Amino acid sequence: MAYSAEAFQNEFLALGATEVNAIVTVTSSGAEGGRRTGGASEIIIVDCSGSMQAEGRMAAARQAAKAAVGCIDDGVHFAIVAGVSTAQQLYPAPGQLAVSTPETRAQATSAIDRLQANGGTAIGAWLKLAHQLLAQRPGDIAHAILLTDGENGEYKGYLESVLQEIGGSFTCDCRGVGTNWTVSELRKVANAMLGTVDIVARPEDLAASFTQMMTTAMGKTNGDVQLKVWTPVNATVRFVKQVEPQVADLTGKRTEDGPRTGRYPLGAWGAESRDYHICVDVPPGAAGDEMLAARVSVVEGENVLTQSLVRAVWTDDAALSTRINRQVAHYTGQAELADAIQAGIEARKAGDDRTATLKFGRAAQLAHESGNTATEELLATVVEIDDAATGTVRLKRKVEAADEMALDTRSTKTVRVGRSQ
């Protein structure tokens, strides 16, 4: 498989400056012929709580689960979990994983027809069962799809303790159907499990969403890719964030790996490209000094797939040190955009209209400046944008819950900066 990493930065620092920023773009052309080199396992978790009866959600969920099963490649191990007050394995027999063939997929499809909505929401228990099933096949590319329509009903702190225990052991993409679920809760799950979160407001769109998730999962060729970051003595990593295709802070996921080196989990990789923002504080150097501020490697186990260097060069030439790197500036703005939207939504919920207007205004400005039209359009469903350039907005009196939740879940989606400029 071919991976490449390229660092974009202004390596020149003013004398006395200590903060080094770089955007590292990691691109993979996927494994040989775009095929997996090892095995893969899939778990589909469908919320079967009582509320799923409403608005034809259960029927749509059945359709979606069937569509997802249809996308599973031959030879992939899989299981289907029915989410009620406990986790119940719907297919195959409890504790087992099926090997995908036309026959097992047909059996799974008829099992899905038996799904009934009657029970509670216990996301922690569902994830725990998925973890137990996937643990049977270490080394597989492990992925799960989680569908829910409500708030978690488990006692406070249980879900957090489960995420603490199993976080990062498999990738979990989360989807909320309808508007009675909590964005922050599913985001927490997606962040811990290195997956995505999104709203499917209309049940009839579920099948398309499941198909897309499963197709993407089947395209993954490497299961557990990590970013390994070396920094010099007396330097500290301020943050490591994924900034494209969406913002995800990896700083807290660091595990130490030898002197001055830490690893950050990136999850599964296929043929794709992602950008990471790395910020390191280093001891200041003298004019002309050149320091390696970070050596960033993409690794799978002990195998180094690619490497890129983040440098610091001190100069008293202000023309060099004040130069702004487009990539760094762009993604700093995209991260601020996500923060501003989430702060705006929180303030609006708390009834603090003044703060909400300020935050949404800043968000509109950032989205407009950076050409993030998707986010700008989502913002326009929550506020009237009078002048995006100056960030002049008015809160809408009546906002659809689904619109606000879509803005919230998709606030972290970023756009890529033009490389040529």
Next chain:
Amino acid sequence: MSDCPNCPDERAAGAAFCENCGKALATGETLDVGADCASCGSPGSVGDDGYCQNCGMLAGRPRDHVEADAGPVAAAVTDRGLRHHRNEDAMWLAVRGADVDVVVCDGVSSSADPDVASESAAEAAGKALALDAGVADAIREAAEAVAALATTGDPRRLASSPACTIVAARVRDGEAEYGWVGDSRAYWVALETGHAEPLTEDDSWASHAIAMGADPQAAWNDPRAHAITAWLGADAGPVQPRTATLRPDTAGVLVLCSDGLWNYRTEPAAFAETVLACVRENADLVSAARALVAFAVEAGGADNITVALVPLTP
């Protein structure tokens, strides 16, 4: 017998630079994997990529300080100075018997990759001189090499073409043919009288203003003083090197240098005084060149410094 560690060319024998492959035979620091770190003192910590595995500092850039020593025939030294983060000057020195080819180039800091421009120019001109081209032709070769850089490698070079100055000399039978583009200079300093003769006239705003009748002091204090009006680069237009020949009638030293040196001695008399002091106080030529560089560093080291010394007798 070859003296060049990089290629088996005999012409390299006795040359400070191999005339065939252009690699320096006499250089300054080289990358020393596994050496102790000069910054933090960690033993054996310099890694494969040249950075200390403990403190991250770069162990050394080969171009930061380079010396070329051709014994009593010629010597040249280039140094990063104090304020610039890298050495954007480059030089070429090759000798065969009493024949000398010498080139000094200074990268234009505001252009993209000026260090590559100066290195390419020095090498192209040096190689042309080695093949017995005249100085004007050698400078034109250098101009073509630098102009070609704009369309290779980093796309930023298209927006701001790599550029540099050049001053070159070709010494044959005690005569020196020399030529230049930009504000790198050549001087003739007579040993006995201490008389200094500027051989070049800068292609710079100040020189043009003075030539048009402006007050020299006012011209040199103008912010535009050092803006060069001719250079090598894709955006330079047709390059017309100015050339002349020096036939000394007394013993002296031909000095080629970048503005990192002459900026601290703008008056020819003061320049000659410093050159003579360095030549007299040092036993050999390369030490004298090193002393001139040290003088510029102590005076502030605001720019990269390159100086080449070629003694001539009638």
